[in-house]
Amino acid sequence: MGTESHGASREGRGEAPTRIRVTGAGEYEISVGRGLLGEVAAELGDRVNKVLIVHTPTVGRLADELRTELQRHYAQVLLAEVPDAEAAKRVEVAAFCWQILGQADFTRSDAIVGLGGGAVTDLAGFVAATWLRGVKLVQMPTTVLGMVDAAVGGKTGINTAEGKNLVGSFYAPHAVICDTDLLRTLPKNEILAGFAEVAKYGFIAEPEILDTIERDVDRATDPTTPEFLRLVELSIGVKARVVSEDFREGGLREILNYGHTLGHAIEHAERYQWRHGVAISIGMMYAAELGRMAGALSDAAVERHRRVLSLLGLPLSYPAERWPGLLATMQRDKKARAGMLRFIVLDEIAKPRVLAGVDESVLQFAYQEIAA
Incomplete structure (x- = not known):
């Protein structure tokens, strides 16, 4: 790339x-x-x-x-x-x-x-x-x-x-x-919050990242280890390849928004007092459930999201009653086009695609799967 x-x-x-x-x-x-x-x-x-x-x-x-x-x-x-x-x-x-x-x-x-x-x-x-x-x-x-x-x-x-x-x-x-x-x-919690984006690169493109986190999360998240340096390099490598092909987000670069549509809405709801990675973790869990409902992502892949994000100590759910406000914020998101919401979902690990024009009832049903 x-x-x-x-x-x-x-x-x-x-x-x-x-x-x-x-x-x-x-x-x-x-x-x-x-x-x-x-x-x-x-x-x-x-x-x-x-x-x-x-x-x-x-x-x-x-x-x-x-x-x-x-x-x-x-x-x-x-x-x-x-x-x-x-x-x-x-x-x-x-x-x-x-x-x-x-x-x-x-x-x-x-x-x-x-x-x-x-x-x-x-x-x-x-x-x-x-x-x-x-x-x-x-x-x-x-x-x-x-x-x-x-x-x-x-x-x-x-x-x-x-x-x-x-x-x-x-x-x-x-x-x-x-x-x-x-x-x-x-602080360790700052590193773990940042690792939400590292995990994202694993989900959308580099399964080696997920393997390393699952094998030994402590070494994977320790800045003094070769494993940590390797994961940072892999993550930067994915982003560099994508933006080299699509600088202005005309197509391929959208895959970097995995988990970000709902994640940004949560950040807005929390008045930007939450760390970015904490919100994106919930957003990725939501995107995984949406991918499963779209008929592509397997139960095992959804469970892998839950396992990896849990190992990193990141949250997986958000209050059920916040859905109307989140939906309204997502509809104003810059990733929406002509009022149509667009999500990045996975057909399987490392196979992302755009999902657009989803009925609001499906979006709400997916949210119920992660609602606290």
């Missing part, structure tokens, strides 16, 4: 990172490995004059470290501290970043670095895409979710009161740097 991978990294610092190339509209490389902080300047290059690091309070010390490193190379390195999680993805926060860029006279020869979780990389990408209609962007995700999902693929966006990611753009980064050393201090 138009990606390349070269240079293996398995144990310790000093080894060459794995390089995964995204091709198609806007080519760039994703570096995956350990001890990669020094890669940022190498990726930005010597033609950049000023750099803005967009980061959250939780990675403030890392932002200071990166700033010190970059000050050796560039005339001015500024920090923009933004709120944690989905609170960062508001137009007011984007405007705060634009203000910094304007006051510092950032030009098209300058650059932005997104340092943080998926919400920060979404925000930093949106700011980079919109400032002067596009400046150089390097993403350095610091969470599992950011590495395997948000920072890869060029989707940027902010949320509105009406829904998640309704305002945004497709904007390819110059590079993505995934340093798994940065995950070692993450």
